[in-house]
Amino acid sequence: MTASATTTADTSRIRHVVLDMDGTIYKGGTLFPWTKPFLDSLTQHGIGYTFLTNNPSKSSADYLAHLERIGIPSAPEQLYTSAQATIDWLKANHPEFRRLFLLGTPSMIGEFTKAGYESANDDPADIPDAVIAAFDMSLTYARLCRASWWASQGRPYFATNPDRICPTDQPTVLVDCAAICAAIQSATGRAPDRVFGKPDPSMVTGILQRHNLRPEEVAMVGDRIYTDIAMAQNAGVTGVLVLSGEATRQDAEASSVKADIIVENLAGLGEMLIGSR
Structure with missing residues (x-):
């Protein structure tokens, strides 16, 4: 030693x-x-x-490609993201959930779709089984409002990770999942039922x-x-x-x-x- x-x-x-x-x-x-x-x-x-x-903003395939680029070729079973942890927990604890309102990047939504979930539309008639908030770099005001609506209506509500910001060496602040959830809580009084990551x-x-x-x-x-x-x-x-x-x-x-x-x-x-x- x-x-x-x-x-x-x-x-x-x-x-x-x-x-x-x-x-x-x-x-x-x-x-x-x-x-x-x-x-x-x-x-x-x-x-x-x-x-x-x-960080759930990239899919497993994205991360594996990144690892290979920096000289560490890896197999899918050698990577675990907060999105995967959320999926595994949902499958084990709420197998009845099928349709989710996903506040996340297209890559993350693709990860949930690959796992067998359907992505609910921004439509008050498309009632989701649960809301999932994540580090969403493609965030739009309309979808933030829709996620807040479903949270206010008592739909099950989960967050993929507790990070307030994502580290960066650029002159900006990358608003992460916890900050997005803080906006929802400020608007509705509702915090996530569980935070993964x-x-x-x-x-x-x-x-x-x-x-x-x-x-x-x-x-x-x-x-x-x-x-x-x-x-x-x-x-x-x-x-x-x-x-x-x-x-x-x-x-x-x-x-x-x-x-x-x-x-x-x-x-x-x-x-x-x-x-x-």
Whole structure:
């Protein structure tokens, strides 16, 4: 174990690693130099991995294409988005839902359609089984009003992720799902019935079910304490904080949410995982 790493966890039982993306495997659009060696080492030692994102605005195919462009070709089962977590939860808990009013990008609507759902029109006669609000970069005023109408009428109402803004290096503010939901709540007094995405544990439980894993066999790795590490705690898996993105060691020491493992970057985690085999 490197001198800068700290751990209170037994890593010998870890069979699968769940990886946040920006700040963990890359920064902006640039892959960290240690990412590919880390992933190759996991594969060589029979440890699986899944990439995780709260951003539902792109489809799985879009994300897989992005990963391939930056040098990480991946299979569909190695990616899990907040849209997929929402779909899995709906199927498990509300199999009767078929028609949804989807406040999301065309890519996200396509993801729900592919999963067997129908997209309700902006029409008061087209009553949906539920409303889904997401990070909608194609948002129109009319559809925001229609989503608010259905929320005010008591239709089941869910949000794909709790992010207020989406990070960007451009001179703008990318209004994300929580801010859109705040507009609906201000207009109707109604908050979503449930918010998916990190730190909601459904983001991990979906992966556990997909790969037939137990919580003690999984490590959740990310650079944000209040989403990545909080979700690890909520889901009962090992929480690994990497210091290659947002959080600093000082942040970790000051936070009431504690990581099981703190490493400078994925290279340190790789040494720990392989060294315990």
